[in-house]
Amino acid sequence: MRAGVTAAIAELREQFAQLPLHIYPSPCGGAHVLIEDIPLDAPFAQETTWVGFFLSNACPEDDTYPFWVRPDLSFADGRALSPPIHGGNHFPAADTPGLPQRPAVMISRRQRNQSVWIQESPLLKLLSVMKWMTER
Amino acid sequence: MxxxxxxxxxxxxxxxxxxxxxxxxxxxxxxxxxxxxxxxxxxxxxxxxxxxxxxxxxxxxxxxxxxxxxxxxxxxxxxxxxxxxxxxxxxxxxxxxxxxxxxxxxxxxxxxxxxxxxxxxxxxxxxxxxxxxxxxxxxxxxxxxxxxxxxxxxxxxxxxxxxxRPRPERMAVGDAGRFDRQVRLFGVEGQAILAGSRVAIIGLGGVGSLLVELLARLGVGQFVLVDPDRVDPTNVPRLVDATSWDAMAWLVDKRRPEWLRKLGRRLATKKVDLSRRVIRRANRKACVERHFSVMEKPEVAEAIKDCDYIFLAADGHRARRLFNALVHQYLIPGVQMGTRIQVDPETGAVIDVHTTTRPVTPAKGCMLCNQAVSQARLRDESISQEMRAGQRYVDEDDSPAPSVITLNALSASQAADDFLFYITGLVNDDAFGGTIQGRPLKRTLRFVDPRRGKGCPDCGSGGRLARGDNARLPLIE
Missing domain, CATH: 3.40.140.10 (Cytidine Deaminase, domain 2)
Incomplete structure (x- = not known):
């Protein structure tokens, strides 16, 4: 794995030290990351979810997206999921040795602030996406 | 030495x-x-x-x-x-x-x-x-x-x-006679400066190929050429001196079996070799260092370190990210060139055409501050085609962008001129230092003054600016 990917994983491990965190290195120097049992508060019907994403070999220069979560994700008040939350997807997006594809909901939040170059670590991006989800 | x-x-x-x-x-x-x-x-x-x-x-x-x-x-x-x-x-x-x-x-x-x-x-x-x-x-x-x-x-x-320098340097007159007509503009000193200069050209497609021709005929003495591709039949209309033979067109024709087409693709001329041929025809004495690879290799960065100028004629945002870092970390000025043609996917109508020549120096034109490097595009270029398809939620077009030699010539010619007047020191002190965009549909030029952001990791005082070997370059291991 590239140095930037290793550093990002170390930061994720520190933040989610209490949760199961699995790494699946890719041949190009990146890695798939799968974190289980992340708490999900309101407005979702589920209490926890797994979160999966891919760290490319450009990490941390690139934007980390999309994120994938449990396939049965639903709002507690019965609202339908709407973009950028997309049902009917799979994680990982392509065949990956050792990591069978599983049904998933995809959250495709790109970094929108283009006015300045912000190097946002994958951890910060994940936390900001989780925060955004709970504000839906 | x-x-x-x-x-x-x-x-x-x-x-x-x-x-x-x-x-x-x-x-x-x-x-x-x-x-x-x-x-x-x-x-x-x-x-x-x-x-x-x-x-x-x-x-x-x-x-x-x-x-x-x-x-x-x-x-x-x-x-x-x-x-x-x-x-x-x-x-x-x-x-x-x-x-x-x-x-x-x-x-x-x-x-x-x-x-x-x-x-x-x-x-x-x-x-x-x-x-x-x-x-x-x-x-x-x-x-x-x-x-x-x-x-x-x-x-x-x-x-x-x-x-x-400590004292004025005696310039070797060299090939002044051969270059007589241009020496009348910038003198034998200018010609000697060109002969002593070393430039890197990243990307030898439509724009880079023309640059090679222009710079070689100007008399530039040393070239570092970087491109990972071989000539393809669709390149031939835009690459200087390229022929169907370079593209192995008869082997890679769609009517041939796949094994023969594969062989043809392997035998086609490397773009770095084609460009060396062009340089040698223009100037036998020029030194050419070829890198048949992408830019993100330690040996390419090593070769660029002692260049006087970097021409970025590659499309990708990974190359843009690294180029911008090299300019600022090593204090080597450069220029990014490109052409953008927007076609309505429904009607096929041409919406916009513009050519860009963007000087990037340690003081002005940082591509991060001017939103010329997209982290989303960096992401897309860093994952496999299969992954891109798997995470796509709208139909996007992966087909190659339009490219036309005359448009490429606009940005290549502007960039070569900018280099010439920079390296010889002839450019006016108050010359416009920003991006020049050609708008052929309107027959106009647009002059864009670059912005400078605060806290930029490349051009900001707290970042990689002038750090030399003491900062890690992005995307290179």
Whole structure:
């Protein structure tokens, strides 16, 4: 794995030290990351979810997206999921040795602030996406 | 080969230093420069990162042995900063004269007395001294381990290049006769500068291929060519000197079996080889270093270190990200070129066509500050096609963008001209330094002034600017 990917994983491990965190290195120097049992508060019907994403070999220069979560994700008040939350997807997006594809909901939040170059670590991006989800 | 030692300095810093050293009082003044260190194949390059002017009477006082000196507490403070930041400590003062300058015997004695202790203080980094005249500079640089080098030249990098040396250099006339018509514009000195210059061209497609032709015929002496591709039949209309034979068109034809097409693709001419052929036809004496690879290789970055200019003619945002870092970290000016053609996917109507020539220097035109590098595009380029397809939620077109030789020629020609007037120092001081966009649909040109963001990791003072080897380049392991 590239140095930037290793550093990002170390930061994720520190933040989610209490949760199961699995790494699946890719041949190009990146890695798939799968974190289980992340708490999900309101407005979702589920209490926890797994979160999966891919760290490319450009990490941390690139934007980390999309994120994938449990396939049965639903709002507690019965609202339908709407973009950028997309049902009917799979994680990982392509065949990956050792990591069978599983049904998933995809959250495709790109970094929108283009006015300045912000190097946002994958951890910060994940936390900001989780925060955004709970504000839906 | 003699080890050369070069100092690169942004123009804004040089102007501030020159105003401090030569305010018109005919007196001596002092300063300290903190510089990055870059080890190249031809020798060390120092990259001036910050300038600290010595205050008259406080930091710069009458000397005990010489006329003036920097006070010890000032020296120690700047040297400690160099130790902490892994920078080279350079003491600066000026002498009289104009086009030549040298250290006095008192200067040399003070180096021999003081530099061994200073080397201990900065812990592993070189220390040195520079003495300036208005049009000259001499340097005495001490390296850990005992090596001691004189400075060969100072390159002032900005919209206009200026070279300072200890004394005027005799220019070899060389091929002045052959280049007679252009020598009438920029003189034999200009032709010698071109012959002595080394440029990198990243991407040898439609724009890069034309650049190769233009620069080779101008008489540029050394080329670093970088491209991972071979000639394809669809390239032939845009690549200088390319033929169907280079593309192995008869083998890669769709009617052939796949194994034959695969063989044809393997036998097609590499774009770096095609460009070398073009250069050799124009100028037999030119040196060509070829890299049949993407830009993100340590050996490519190594080859670029001692270039005078970088031309970015590749499409990708990974290349843009690395190019921008190289310009700022190594203080090598460059230019990014491209063409954008927008076609309505429904109707096929042409919506917009524009060509871009964007100068990028350590002082102006940073591609991060000007939103010319997209982190989303970086992401897309860094994952497999299969992954892109798997995470796509709207139909996006992966087919190649339109490309036309005449449009490529607009940006290639502008970039080659910009380089010519920069490297020969002929460009006006007040010349427009921003991006020039051609709008062929309207037959207009647009002049775009670049922005400068705060806290930028490339051009900001807290980032990689002039760090030399002491910062990791993005995307390279």
């Amino acid at each position: 003699k080890t050369r030692c070069e100092l690169r300095m942004p123009r804004s810093m040089y102007e501030e230093l020159a105003a401090h050293l030569f305010p018109g009082d005919g007196d001596e003044h002092g300063a300290v420069i903190q510089a990055g260190l870059l080890q190249t194949r031809s020798g060390p390059v120092l990259t001036a990162r910050s300038l600290v002017l010595a205050e008259e009477g406080k930091d710069w006082v009458p000397g005990n042995r010489g006329y003036r000196m920097l006070l010890a507490p000032f020296i120690a403070k700047q040297a400690r900063l160099c130790r902490d930041e892994k920078l080279v400590y350079l003491a600066v003062h000026n002498h009289g004269g104009n086009d030549s300058v040298a250290f006095s015997s008192v200067d040399i004695e003070s180096h021999e007395r003081g530099f061994p202790a200073l080397l201990d203080l900065v812990e592993g980094m070189p220390v040195g001294s520079l003495v300036f005249a208005p049009n000259a500079v001499a340097g005495d640089i001490w390296f850990p381990g005992g090596e001691r080098l004189t400075l060969d030249r100072l390159v002032v990098v900005g919209a206009k290049r200026k070279i300072l």
